Amino acid sequence: MANFIDRRLNSKNKSTVNRQRFLRRYKNQIKKSVSDAINKRGVTDIDSGENIVIPKKDMSEPVFHRGSGGINDRVHPGNDQFITGDRIPKPPNQQGQGGGKGDASDSGEGDDDFTFSISKEEYLNLLFEDLELPNLEKNQLDKLIEYKTVRSGFCAEGVASNIDIVKSLQGSIARRIAMTSSKRKQLKEYQQTLDDLQQDKHDHISEERELKKLIQILEEKIAKVPFIDTFDLRFRNFAKQAVPTSKAVMFCLMDVSGSMDQATKEMAKRFYILLYLFLSRTYKNIDVVYIRHHTQAKEVDEHEFFYSQETGGTIASSALQLMNDIITERYDDNQWNIYGAQASDGDNWADDSPLCKSLLIDKILPKTRYFSYIEITQRAHQTLWQQYQQIMETHPHFAIQHIKEAADIYPVFRKLFKKSTKNAA
Amino acid sequence: MVTTNKKKPSTVTPQIKPLDDCPDWTFELLEQYQTEIARVAEHYRLDTYTNQIEVITAEQMMDAYAGVGMPIGYNHWTFGKKFIQTEQTYKRGQMGLAYEIVINSSPCISYLMEENTMPMQALVMAHACYGHNSFFKGNYLFKSWTDASSIIDYLLFAKNYIANCENKYGIDDVEATLDACHALMNHGVDRYKRPQKISLDEELKRQKEREEYLQSQVNMLWRTEPNANKNNNEPKYKFPSEPQENILYFIEKNAPLLKPWQREIVRIVRKISQYFYPQKQTQVMNEGWACFWHYTILNHLYDEGLVTDKFMLEFLHNHTNVVAQQEYNSKYYSGINPYALGFNMFIDIRRICEHPTKEDKEFFPEIAGSNWLDTLHFAMENFKDESFISQYLSPKLIRDFKLFHIHDDENNNYVEIGAIHNEQGYKKIRHKLADQYNLSNLEVNIQIIDANIDGDRSLTLRYIPHNGTELGDSKEEVLKHLHYLWQFDVKIVQEKNEGEDVIIAQCSDTLKKPE
Numbered sequence: 001m002a003n004f005i006d007r008r009l010n011s012k013n014k015s016t017v018n019r020q021r022f023l024r025r026y027k028n029q030i031k032k033s034v035s036d037a038i039n040k041r042g043v044t045d046i047d048s049g050e051n052i053v054i055p056k057k058d059m060s061e062p063v064f065h066r067g068s069g070g071i072n073d074r075v076h077p078g079n080d081q082f083i084t085g086d087r088i089p090k091p092p093n094q095q096g097q098g099g100g101k102g103d104a105s106d107s108g109e110g111d112d113d114f115t116f117s118i119s120k121e122e123y124l125n126l127l128f129e130d131l132e133l134p135n136l137e138k139n140q141l142d143k144l145i146e147y148k149t150v151r152s153g154f155c156a157e158g159v160a161s162n163i164d165i166v167k168s169l170q171g172s173i174a175r176r177i178a179m180t181s182s183k184r185k186q187l188k189e190y191q192q193t194l195d196d197l198q199q200d201k202h203d204h205i206s207e208e209r210e211l212k213k214l215i216q217i218l219e220e221k222i223a224k225v226p227f228i229d230t231f232d233l234r235f236r237n238f239a240k241q242a243v244p245t246s247k248a249v250m251f252c253l254m255d256v257s258g259s260m261d262q263a264t265k266e267m268a269k270r271f272y273i274l275l276y277l278f279l280s281r282t283y284k285n286i287d288v289v290y291i292r293h294h295t296q297a298k299e300v301d302e303h304e305f306f307y308s309q310e311t312g313g314t315i316a317s318s319a320l321q322l323m324n325d326i327i328t329e330r331y332d333d334n335q336w337n338i339y340g341a342q343a344s345d346g347d348n349w350a351d352d353s354p355l356c357k358s359l360l361i362d363k364i365l366p367k368t369r370y371f372s373y374i375e376i377t378q379r380a381h382q383t384l385w386q387q388y389q390q391i392m393e394t395h396p397h398f399a400i401q402h403i404k405e406a407a408d409i410y411p412v413f414r415k416l417f418k419k420s421t422k423n424a425a
Numbered sequence: 426m427v428t429t430n431k432k433k434p435s436t437v438t439p440q441i442k443p444l445d446d447c448p449d450w451t452f453e454l455l456e457q458y459q460t461e462i463a464r465v466a467e468h469y470r471l472d473t474y475t476n477q478i479e480v481i482t483a484e485q486m487m488d489a490y491a492g493v494g495m496p497i498g499y500n501h502w503t504f505g506k507k508f509i510q511t512e513q514t515y516k517r518g519q520m521g522l523a524y525e526i527v528i529n530s531s532p533c534i535s536y537l538m539e540e541n542t543m544p545m546q547a548l549v550m551a552h553a554c555y556g557h558n559s560f561f562k563g564n565y566l567f568k569s570w571t572d573a574s575s576i577i578d579y580l581l582f583a584k585n586y587i588a589n590c591e592n593k594y595g596i597d598d599v600e601a602t603l604d605a606c607h608a609l610m611n612h613g614v615d616r617y618k619r620p621q622k623i624s625l626d627e628e629l630k631r632q633k634e635r636e637e638y639l640q641s642q643v644n645m646l647w648r649t650e651p652n653a654n655k656n657n658n659e660p661k662y663k664f665p666s667e668p669q670e671n672i673l674y675f676i677e678k679n680a681p682l683l684k685p686w687q688r689e690i691v692r693i694v695r696k697i698s699q700y701f702y703p704q705k706q707t708q709v710m711n712e713g714w715a716c717f718w719h720y721t722i723l724n725h726l727y728d729e730g731l732v733t734d735k736f737m738l739e740f741l742h743n744h745t746n747v748v749a750q751q752e753y754n755s756k757y758y759s760g761i762n763p764y765a766l767g768f769n770m771f772i773d774i775r776r777i778c779e780h781p782t783k784e785d786k787e788f789f790p791e792i793a794g795s796n797w798l799d800t801l802h803f804a805m806e807n808f809k810d811e812s813f814i815s816q817y818l819s820p821k822l823i824r825d826f827k828l829f830h831i832h833d834d835e836n837n838n839y840v841e842i843g844a845i846h847n848e849q850g851y852k853k854i855r856h857k858l859a860d861q862y863n864l865s866n867l868e869v870n871i872q873i874i875d876a877n878i879d880g881d882r883s884l885t886l887r888y889i890p891h892n893g894t895e896l897g898d899s900k901e902e903v904l905k906h907l908h909y910l911w912q913f914d915v916k917i918v919q920e921k922n923e924g925e926d927v928i929i930a931q932c933s934d935t936l937k938k939p940e
Contacts, residue, residue, distance in 0.1 A: 002459050002476035002554060003532070004452055007485065008539055014488040015508040018498075022505030025600070061503055062608055062902035064869045070893030072833040075858040077761060078752025079829035079845050086842040116509045 023122070029054045030118070034126045054114045128278050128417075147240040158235025171232035180222045187218045248283040248337040248369075250275060251326075253319045255344040257294040258311040264376045267406055268343035269306050271374055274413045275341050283337065289326060293319035299326065316348045316384060317355040324363045333367040340364065340371040346382045353383040357391055365395055372416055373400040441729060446736040448542040458547045459554075461731055465722045466555040469798060473558040474573060475532040478550065482539050487511050489526050489536055495697070496528050497580040499587040501603050527553040529561040529704070531573035544739040547732075551722040556715025563806045564710070566703035576700060582628055583693045590686050602687050605906035606673065606694035611868055613673030613695035614702045636685040646878060647681045668872035668887065672907070673698070675873050681882060682912045691910070706809040706864050713767015714805050716748055720768070750826065761858075766826075770813070773822050774801060784820055788851075815859035820851045830857045835893065866891055871917070883914035888929065890919065896929060904932040 023030060033052045118126070154167055194211045197204045252272050254265070279286050290305035291297055297318040300308075323340065331338060348356070365371060373388055375381065381402070388400045401412045444457055459478070466473070481489070491508035492498040524541055528534040535553040537546055561567050591599045606613070646664075669675045676683070677691040704711070723740055726732045732740075750765035751758040777785045778797035786793045792800045808816060823846045830843040830853060843857070844850030860866055875885040884907070888896050900917060908915050916931035 002463065002478055002550075004455060004459075005477060005479045006452070007479045007481045007536075010481075010485070014485070015491045015505065017500050018491060018502065018505035019508055020505070021500060021502040021596075021600070022509060024596075025502045059506065060899070060902070061604075062899035062906070063611055064871055064900060064903050065897040066867075066869055066891075067895035067897040069835045069895050070890065071835065072892070072894075073830065073843065073857050073860065074833070075761070075828050075830050075854055075861055076753040077750055077826040077828055078754065078758075079827040080752070080754070082829050082842045082845055084842055084845055084847070084850060087839040088842075089839045114506075114510075116513050 023118070026054055026059060027126075031126055031129075034123060051115055051117055059114060124277060124281055127274075128281060148243045149238050150241045152237050152239035154234045155237040156234065158237070162235045162238075164234050164236050167234035168228070168232050171234060172228045175229060175232055176225055176227070179225050183218050183222050187215060187222070190215050190218070246284045247287075247335065248279055248285070248339060249287040249289060249331050250279055251289045251291060251323050251338070251340040252305065253291050253293070253323060253340065253342040254305065255294070255314055255316065255319075255347065256292040256308070256310045257314040257347065259314070259345050259347045264345055265306055267376050267403060267409060268374070270406070270409050271343060271403070271413065272341060274409070275339070275372075278413075278417065279339060287331075287336075289323075291319050291322055291326075293322075297322040313349060314344075314347045315352045316342075316344065317352050317359055320356055320359045320364060324359065327364075327367055338368040340368050342371070342373045344373070344375060344384065346375045346377045346379070346385055348382065348384040350383050353387045356384065357387040360388075360391055360398070361395070365391075365398060368397070370397045370399075372398075374403050374412065375400065376403045378404060441731060443733045444731055444736075446543065446733045448544075450541070450543040450546050454543060455546060455550075458543075459550055461726055462547065462551050462555060462722055465725045466551075466559075466718070468725075469718070469721070470802065471555050471559040471718065472562055473533065473555055474530075474562055476554040476558060477532040477534045478554060479534060479536050480539055481536050483515075486523070486526070486536065486538055487515060490523075495580055496530070496534055496577065497584050499584045499603075499693075500591075501607075502600065503607065525549040525553045527557045528576075529557075529567065529571060529573055529700075530576050533558040533561065533573070534577075542739065544736045545743060547723065547736075548719050548740055548743060552715045552719035555722065556718040557711060559718075560707070560711050560714045560805060563802070564703070564707060564809075565807055566707060566809055570703045571700050579628060579696065583697070586632075586689060586693065590690065594684075594686065599690070601909060602690050603694070605909045606691055608903045608906035609672050609676075609910075610694055610698045612871060613671060613691075613698040615671055615674070615699065616865075632689060636689065640685050640688075643679065643681060643683075646679060647882075664876050664878050665873060668874045670870075670872045671695075672871070672873060672886075675876075676907075676910050679876065680911050683910060687910075703809075706811070706862075709763040709767040709770075709810045709862060710805065710808065710813050711767070712764045713769075713771050716744070716764055716768035717771035717801075720744060720772075752827070769822055769825065770817055771801060771804075773819050774804060774817055776821075777819060782821075788819060789817075810862035811859050811864075814862060815855055818855045818858065820846075823851055823854055828854050828858065830854050869896060871896075874918075881914060883916065884911050886915070886917045887926070888917050888919045900930040901932070904930050908932040 030052050033054065154164060190211050194208060194215070197208055197211070250272075254260070254268055256265075276286065276288065288302075290300050290302060292300055292305055292310070293314075293316065294310050294312040295315045295318065299322065319342070327333065327338060360371070375385055385400065385402075388398075391398050392400055399416050401416055403409060403412050444461065445454055455478070459476075487508060489496075490511045491504045493504070493507065498504055524538060524545055526536045533554065535549070535558075537549055541549065561571075561573060567573075587599060587603075665675065665679075673691050673695040677688050677695065680688075683691070723732065723737070727737050748762070748765045748768045750762050774792070775797045777789055777793055778795050778800050781789075781793035804813065804817060827846055829845045830850070831840050832843040833840045844853040846854070870889040870891060871886050872889070873884065874887045877883045877885075886907075890896075896917070896919070904915055904917065914931065914933040916928050918926040919929045921927045
């Protein structure tokens with residue numbers, strides 16, 4: 001006796017809940033692993049998931065088990081050389097260390113770390129958990145810029161291509177019924193009378209003729225009601241609906257003057273990666289504009305941005321000026337969500353710093369969603385930092401942070417985009 | 426070989442035409458093979474539960490793996506971990522998936538993987554649906570410890586109950602309770618008492634009553650009002666009066682502060698542990714029995730001309746892989762392969778019955794020359810691994826496997842060969858190998874000896890070492906879990922040289938909950 005059941009079409013993700021439970025339980029370890037991993041990634045490498053490593057001891061399921069020591073008797077197959085009474089010395093390192101450390105591994109598992117993969121979504125969610133784009137909600141309402149055409153019912157006028165045939169014919173039927181109903185009623189009555197007369201044994205020739213004439217007139221009148229009338233026509237109506245734009249542009253500004261060494265640039269790069277990943281969670285299309293500057297600013301590609309060496313002094317305002325120009329030229333702030341991230345070691349020509357401040361306040365900040373400045377230096381802050389600090393006090397979507405070493409990047413990033421409690425409340 | 430003398434069912438045409446042996450299976454073909462296998466199985470008196478054969482994909486097989494053999498499992502992170510591990514190793518190609526999984530239930534559920542070829546599906550059906558299935562139905566351990574007809578209902582009840590608890594009391598508390606229970610799962614088994622069988626309806630009805638009753642009992646035990654009738658000079662009675670080895674049972678009935686729902690969860694884990702208890706003790710027999718029958722049934726079909734040479738070659742290739750035994754010095758060696766040992770033992774028993782040698786007659790006077798089918802059924806029904814080996818492991822098999830025994834004493838700086846496959850060694854090897862499958866030697870012996878109900882409510886367990894082996898390092902961690910359930914101090918003692926109990930691990934209130 002047997003019943004066959006084809007289960008192949010049943011859901012295959014019976015374990016999803018348990019997998020989520022696992023991720024939930026080890027969230028802290030996984031998060032640590034994720035933030036370690038971010039430092040090893042390339043800027044554009046956002047499509048892959050991530051391998052997570054958790055030390056095995058953190059996730060053991062302890063049970064009472066036998067330790068080492070005592071007397072052990074085992075039977076093995078394949079004897080090829082032994083006879084009863086043979087003595088085989090134990091390897092020296094085990095000797096006299098009866099209660100040795102390593103967990104007796106009955107299951108044949110060692111103390112390796114537990115490694116597994118998570119998907120891209122899970123990776124990004126963990127990486128940016130509790131983070132949000134500043135002022136996103138508030139701004140979204142003022143900047144409903146793009147329009148989308150959506151259907152919005154029917155209307156009586158329109159172009160021929162938008163005629164809705166079903167609706168129009170429904171109108172036509174309704175109109176015809178309405179316009180002919182009294183006539184049909186009349187017609188029915190005449191018909192009835194005529195039938196009665198014809199049933200009658202007596203002849204009513206003249207009356208019959210009269211009635212037939214009336215019937216004919218009525219039938220003609222009914223036939224004259226047009227099958228379709230311009231009055232019946234219905235057109236599909238379309239309306240424009242404002243939708244928040246999902247395009248974003250990210251400006252990466254970096255000082256490449258002689259004082260910026262490769263290590264500092266690498267740190268800046270990681271910051272940009274994080275920002276890019278973070279934005280990619282919210283926006284579908286992201287343009288990245290790389291602007292590097294020393295005394296002059298220049299728009300470059302990614303490779304040149306990070307790896308070409310320049311020397312010379314530093315005028316930060318040149319980059320801000322160029323950024324403003326590019327926005328005006330290519331990125332209408334009504335259609336693009338503009339983000340700026342500036343990285344520098346803090347060096348700037350002293351007289352230039354006030355100019356940077358005014359450029360930001362007057363031109364750039366009104367157009368951008370968010371502008372962040374990170375200073376990567378071990379030294380004391382200079383004029384640029386001081387000027388920017390003043391901006392921060394008056395502009396909530398401007399933020400500055402100080403990074404000393406690579407390990408600071410992720411915490412600093414989190415600080416910048418921390419979910420503000422005010423919004424949550 | 427054996428020819429069918431019985432009346433054949435009408436499905437077999439007088440002129441034997443081989444079944445289609447194309448590698449791709451279809452449901453019609455599965456039916457045809459199943460019918461033939463069922464016929465042969467009946468011929469050999471294999472008594473089975475009704476088969477429910479489910480075809481699943483590789484992904485579903487991984488889900489089934491994660492459920493550790495439970496077709497319906499409650500949610501817990503450890504199953505997620507198991508799933509991730511399986512998925513990971515499978516994707517990297519480090520591990521193939523099993524061809525089938527079979528559940529001890531009635532009807533007996535077997536999962537066949539979609540990827541298997543037709544000969545493989547036939548092998549798996551003979552192996553699982555008739556081999557394992559008849560073992561589940563016939564072996565005394567399964568008969569007395571599990572109730573195949575109610576297990577699915579019970580698992581469903583457990584899943585729903587735990588899901589409800591999660592809704593009511595939060596995932597975290599339920600998870601912590603389950604963690605604690607899982608840590609003690611091996612100690613949630615009644616080894617000597619047989620649990621009664623009950624159905625789902627009864628279970629639901631009783632669960633409610635039990636919840637109230639249990640709590641009232643616990644309250645009685647722990648009440649603090651002075652008892653008027655009790656004389657203070659009366660010697661303190663010991664509680665529990667006898668040592669308890671079923672720790673989870675003791676917790677369920679007596680833990681002072683557990684909430685009723687937690688007691689029910691303890692009970693669920695305990696019941697499931699009890700359900701798996703026979704499987705742990707019959708691995709060699711169960712697999713050996715199933716391998717013996719897929720081998721015998723398919724050979725029988727071949728002798729009848731129902732399957733082709735092509736079919737047999739693929740079948741034998743797989744069969745040989747399954748029952749291969751690596752030798753101790755092979756780099757693939759990982760202990761004795763239960764499939765190999767079990768299969769060869771059953772084959773050997775048949776040989777002893779049919780073609781006994783002088784040696785066999787000396788070692789097995791009762792079975793040498795007897796009816797092999799009767800003997801085999803008797804062996805399957807009345808033994809577990811340990812007793813099966815000590816009863817039936819023959820000198821010939823010891824020679825074939827070239828078994829040898831290693832004696833390892835902690836006090837010596839050498840290991841000693843205790844016995845080899847020779848005249849003097851047979852009995853010792855048989856004895857030692859049987860011991861190796863004795864669950865009470867494999868699992869640690871820990872018993873609850875005292876619950877201080879009049880004082881600080883602390884709980885004392887005793888570890889009784891086997892062959893002088895210490896308790897493993899995880900004992901502190903497990904005690905944290907036990908503490909979570911008991912909620913007062915817990916400690917483990919062990920009798921040392923002078924007959925004095927020494928505390929080897931403890932967990933008190935000052936220590937935190939398990940992480």
